[in-house]
Amino acid sequence: MNAPEQMKQFRHIGTRPIRPDGVDKVTGKALYSPDFKAPGMLWGAILRSPHPHARILSIDTKKAEALPGVKAVATGKDLPTLESLVMHVGEGASDIVDISHNCLALGKALYEGHAVAAVAATSPEIAREALGLIAVEYEELPFVLGLEEALAEGAPVLHDTVFTKGVDPKPDKPSNAAMRVEMGKGDVEGALASAAATVSGRYTLEPVHQGYIEPHACVASWNGDGQAQIWTSSQGHFAVRSLTASVLAIPQADIRVTPLEIGGGFGGKTTIYLEPVAMVLSKKSGRPVRLAMTREEVFRATGPAPGAVIDVRLGADADGALVAADVQFLYHSGAFTANDAGAGVSSAIGHYRIANTRVVGTEVLCNRPAAKAYRAPGAPQVNFAVESAMDELAGKLGIDPLDLRLKNAAAEGDPQTSGLPWGRIGYVECLEAAKAHPHWSAPLGAHQGRGVAGGYWGNYGGPSTVNVSVAEDGTITVATGSPDIGGSRASMAIMAAEVLDVPYEQVRAVVADTASIGVSMVTGGSRTTFATGMATVQAAEEVKRLLCERAARMWGVPADQVEWRSGAVACLAGEAQGQTLSAAAIAGRSFHSGGPIAAVAALSAQGWLPGFGVHICDTEVDPETGHVRIVRYTAVQDVGTAIHPDYVEGQIQGGAAQGIGWALNEAYIYGENGKLDNAGFLDYRMPVASDLPMIEAVMVEVPNPAHPYGVKGVGEVPIVPPLAAVANAIHAATGARLKDLPMAPDRVYAALHPQG
Amino acid sequence: MSKIRVSTTVNGDHAEFLCESTSSLLDVLRDTMGLTGSKEGCGSGDCGACTIMLDGEMVCSCLVLAPEAEGRTVATIEGVAEGSVLHPVQQKFLEHAALQCGFCTPGFIVAAKALLDRNPNPTEAEVRYWLAGNLCRCTGYDKIVRAVMAAAADLRQERTPA
Amino acid sequence: MRIVVMAPFDKEFFGTGRLDLAPRNLFDLVGKLDALAPGFAAIAQPRVHFAVDGVLETDWTRPLAEAAEVIVLPRVGGG
Ligand code: FES
Numbered sequence: 001m002n003a004p005e006q007m008k009q010f011r012h013i014g015t016r017p018i019r020p021d022g023v024d025k026v027t028g029k030a031l032y033s034p035d036f037k038a039p040g041m042l043w044g045a046i047l048r049s050p051h052p053h054a055r056i057l058s059i060d061t062k063k064a065e066a067l068p069g070v071k072a073v074a075t076g077k078d079l080p081t082l083e084s085l086v087m088h089v090g091e092g093a094s095d096i097v098d099i100s101h102n103c104l105a106l107g108k109a110l111y112e113g114h115a116v117a118a119v120a121a122t123s124p125e126i127a128r129e130a131l132g133l134i135a136v137e138y139e140e141l142p143f144v145l146g147l148e149e150a151l152a153e154g155a156p157v158l159h160d161t162v163f164t165k166g167v168d169p170k171p172d173k174p175s176n177a178a179m180r181v182e183m184g185k186g187d188v189e190g191a192l193a194s195a196a197a198t199v200s201g202r203y204t205l206e207p208v209h210q211g212y213i214e215p216h217a218c219v220a221s222w223n224g225d226g227q228a229q230i231w232t233s234s235q236g237h238f239a240v241r242s243l244t245a246s247v248l249a250i251p252q253a254d255i256r257v258t259p260l261e262i263g264g265g266f267g268g269k270t271t272i273y274l275e276p277v278a279m280v281l282s283k284k285s286g287r288p289v290r291l292a293m294t295r296e297e298v299f300r301a302t303g304p305a306p307g308a309v310i311d312v313r314l315g316a317d318a319d320g321a322l323v324a325a326d327v328q329f330l331y332h333s334g335a336f337t338a339n340d341a342g343a344g345v346s347s348a349i350g351h352y353r354i355a356n357t358r359v360v361g362t363e364v365l366c367n368r369p370a371a372k373a374y375r376a377p378g379a380p381q382v383n384f385a386v387e388s389a390m391d392e393l394a395g396k397l398g399i400d401p402l403d404l405r406l407k408n409a410a411a412e413g414d415p416q417t418s419g420l421p422w423g424r425i426g427y428v429e430c431l432e433a434a435k436a437h438p439h440w441s442a443p444l445g446a447h448q449g450r451g452v453a454g455g456y457w458g459n460y461g462g463p464s465t466v467n468v469s470v471a472e473d474g475t476i477t478v479a480t481g482s483p484d485i486g487g488s489r490a491s492m493a494i495m496a497a498e499v500l501d502v503p504y505e506q507v508r509a510v511v512a513d514t515a516s517i518g519v520s521m522v523t524g525g526s527r528t529t530f531a532t533g534m535a536t537v538q539a540a541e542e543v544k545r546l547l548c549e550r551a552a553r554m555w556g557v558p559a560d561q562v563e564w565r566s567g568a569v570a571c572l573a574g575e576a577q578g579q580t581l582s583a584a585a586i587a588g589r590s591f592h593s594g595g596p597i598a599a600v601a602a603l604s605a606q607g608w609l610p611g612f613g614v615h616i617c618d619t620e621v622d623p624e625t626g627h628v629r630i631v632r633y634t635a636v637q638d639v640g641t642a643i644h645p646d647y648v649e650g651q652i653q654g655g656a657a658q659g660i661g662w663a664l665n666e667a668y669i670y671g672e673n674g675k676l677d678n679a680g681f682l683d684y685r686m687p688v689a690s691d692l693p694m695i696e697a698v699m700v701e702v703p704n705p706a707h708p709y710g711v712k713g714v715g716e717v718p719i720v721p722p723l724a725a726v727a728n729a730i731h732a733a734t735g736a737r738l739k740d741l742p743m744a745p746d747r748v749y750a751a752l753h754p755q756g
Numbered sequence: 757m758s759k760i761r762v763s764t765t766v767n768g769d770h771a772e773f774l775c776e777s778t779s780s781l782l783d784v785l786r787d788t789m790g791l792t793g794s795k796e797g798c799g800s801g802d803c804g805a806c807t808i809m810l811d812g813e814m815v816c817s818c819l820v821l822a823p824e825a826e827g828r829t830v831a832t833i834e835g836v837a838e839g840s841v842l843h844p845v846q847q848k849f850l851e852h853a854a855l856q857c858g859f860c861t862p863g864f865i866v867a868a869k870a871l872l873d874r875n876p877n878p879t880e881a882e883v884r885y886w887l888a889g890n891l892c893r894c895t896g897y898d899k900i901v902r903a904v905m906a907a908a909a910d911l912r913q914e915r916t917p918a
Numbered sequence: 919m920r921i922v923v924m925a926p927f928d929k930e931f932f933g934t935g936r937l938d939l940a941p942r943n944l945f946d947l948v949g950k951l952d953a954l955a956p957g958f959a960a961i962a963q964p965r966v967h968f969a970v971d972g973v974l975e976t977d978w979t980r981p982l983a984e985a986a987e988v989i990v991l992p993r994v995g996g997g
């Protein structure tokens with residue numbers, strides 16, 4: 001491995017070639033989940049609960065079955081009864097029983113939009129008509145949506161099987177507190193009592209949706225012999241396979257999942273909703289079945305990021321050194337146990353050196369769709385509270401907010417919240433880059449203010465399989481098991497071309513189906529360029545070694561008498577000394593030198609490092625309307641090494657835009673009746689082009705010593721700092737400290753006009 | 757319910773199809789004609805992924821009833837390139853990495869081409885407001901706006917700084 | 919060897935955050951922890967990360983003879 005410390009000049013790393021799947025995507029040829037059709041395919045539709053919490057007394061499907069054109073009807077009873085089993089699906093741990101019951105409710109509907117039955121018919125119109133003929137008898141139950149309400153004495157309890165995890169002694173009663181995670185050290189109360197300056201506050205956030213533009217869809221075909229195919233887009237087709245097989249209690253190898261192009265995921269497509277249902281309908285009808293969600297279904301039934309209530313107290317010495325932090329939060333878990341509390345705890349205050357800390361996170365069940373991963377899952381919420389409090393503390397102490405962060409910033413060797421020492425992280429470097437950036441010292445106009453916030457995400461490594469093979473003409477195919485959600489095929493081709501020292505166009509990267517490559521974890525956790533990249537490099541190195549070995553045998557010289565040079569093998573000794581053999585020359589005759597040339601790397605990547613970011617935001621607040629305009633935005637991030645800088649910048653810009661939307665507009669709005677009032681893009685307002693300025697992405701490169709090219713994960717971090725950066729900028733512009741998201745015009749106006 | 761026969765022009769070719777009176781043009785393009793380049797992100801006119809040109813006007817095809825295409829001219833993303841030669845907007849989207857997942861891309865390209873067809877020299881603000889009906893969740897719009905500006909410059913035969 | 923169990927596993931399984939065990943490797947540690955608190959092994963893979971002497975270790979076969987401390991902490995996935 002090249003130690004990044006002695007980084008040589010790269011030929012491809014850091015260049016910006018056109019992605020291999022680009023032309024298909026700008027011409028409309030690329031096939032996404034809702035685009036796929038199988039011969040003889042039926043159209044499915046799903047009946048969803050109109051009630052936020054109800055017992056399902058009976059489901060009568062006879063009339064629907066009798067409708068001409070209807071070929072199959074399914075309910076929760078068509079899924080096998082499973083033993084509880086906690087599985088890791090890339091976004092965290094989930095019980096397979098919960099996943100099954102989320103696909104089709106059994107016994108109770110736990111949120112408005114919960115799937116209760118499904119049909120497959122010869123046309124979408126007939127399928128929809130059939131839904132109206134299914135008679136479900138419900139007994140409505142009291143429901144609960146709010147975090148503190150769900151924990152209150154006498155609140156309706158969603159599951160009588162949930163006893164709070166992480167408390168001792170074990171509770172003797174079930175409750176909506178799914179899990180409590182507490183970490184800390186030192187004497188928080190003592191340190192706060194003697195601190196020169198303290199701040200405290202309560203911050204709240206509503207759930208928000210990942211907002212991918214492609215709704216969930218799949219086609220499944222399950223034959224009588226037990227073998228099945230699924231065509232779907234997801235962040236991990238191996239996760240789709242293992243989860244679907246587990247829900248249906250069938251062998252994984254009986255399912256072949258073909259990944260279609262994915263229209264965004266952001267964590268929300270690391271699980272399954274439709275696949276087992278489509279499978280059951282296919283088995284019953286004997287035909288391939290498509291299930292596709294409408295946008296409304298996506299909002300009502302797929303996972304939002306948790307809303308939160310967060311209490312923060314910080315204390316510092318007069319010179320700004322933090323002495324204590326107390327962070328306690330409640331996160332929505334929705335209808336089933338999610339897993340964001342642990343991530344929230346480890347993402348809260350680890351970016352600062354603080355001797356006395358307490359971080360307590362509790363996950364709360366309520367009658368909302370099951371929370372799912374959304375970009376740095378669990379981190380932005382708690383970061384919003386902590387980084388807003390840091391801003392307040394800087395004001396109290398009269399210290400520049402970047403200086404306050406620099407004074408306390410964690411560096412390599414400092415302890416994280418868990419006590420583990422940080423590796424080679426780049427928070428200090430990001431803060432310094434932010435301070436040196438012209439944005440930080442640029443003049444501001446009337447009603448404008450500047451805010452800053454820092455944040456981080458742990459990133460991940462994990463299992464990936466890559467196959468690098470050489471065609472007879474010497475061109476290279478890189479097949480991975482990692483869905484390409486934002487340009488990873490280009491990054492893999494770049495890394496393989498770098499190893500082999502051949503032109504980028506000589507290497508083509510594809511995403512292979514579950515039958516054609518080994519197991520790979522989801523594209524998520526900012527792991528793909530790191531872990532799948534590591535496997536790509538390893539397999540390409542092995543191909544290089546094989547080509548050298550073959551050339552040596554062709555020349556009849558010992559293997560150490562040849563050398564890889566500029567994409568070809570050079571002979572160093574013997575009669576052939578000075579000659580070269582290209583990959584084409586070797587591969588073209590490989591059938592007579594031992595067979596085709598290919599190498600598989602299957603590994604579980606270790607040595608990942610977290611990413612850190614610092615965002616600077618200028619806002620302009622209209623005092624008449626409370627409208628907040630983002631005037632200028634700069635996002636600084638330690639990216640390790642940028643393999644394809646365009647797509648690194650794109651990740652940073654996209655994450656920042658999502659964070660700005662979360663800060664200013666996005667929120668799930670429920671009515672008194674427990675039903676979602678804004679299940680569409682008109683009322684769930686995500687940022688559009690005219691809402692945003694250019695977003696300057698500043699890449700700081702502090703290479704990861706554990707990766708051959710120094711890669712750190714990039715995708716998650718940029719959604720972490722924007723919430724507080726925007727809030728701090730609004731405070732700077734107006735003097736009003738907003739602690740409740742979203743900071744929509746009505747809230748800002750009210751904060752500016754407290755009287756009126 | 758008997759189906760309606762519709763006769764229209766799609767990307768320059770004569771086309772006929774049968775549809776329900778309630779079908780959207782988007783559904784017919786995608787499901788009947790196999791032109792899946794136009795995407796459905798919402799079905800309610802709020803995301804622009806289904807953007808097409810109808811008699812030269814930019815519309816959300818999810819909001820157009822399929823029978824309304826009778827006798828009219830439909831242009832979709834599939835007709836933007838001339839054979840294998842990309843339109844400058846398409847080329848600049850590639851060069852500027854203006855797509856990540858690419859699901860919003862056909863809608864943006866059709867909309868951006870419509871803008872440049874009537875305004876060859878738009879300001880950044882004009883580009884942003886023109887494209888405000890198209891949602892992209894991946895890119896934060898930065899590279900999309902740059903790609904459209906670059907395509908405009910290209911179309912004006914100007915040289916653009918890289 | 920010192921085994922430090924972080925939340926929520928300390929309270930969820932062991933009633934303590936400190937244990938003293940001599941596992942051969944992390945597979946052996948999972949077995950020994952499961953013997954103390956049945957059910958731990960079933961959730962170890964999906965929910966737990968181990969850090970050996972301050973460094974996360976996902977290879978559970980690595981011999982621990984030289985190690986001084988293993989931390990048992992929650993696994994964080996990602997989106
Ligand atoms: S699908 Fe037509 S605007 Fe969204």
Ligand code: FES
Pocket residue numbers: 213263264854855856857858859860861891892893894895
């Ligand atoms: S590139 Fe994914 S929505 Fe625009």
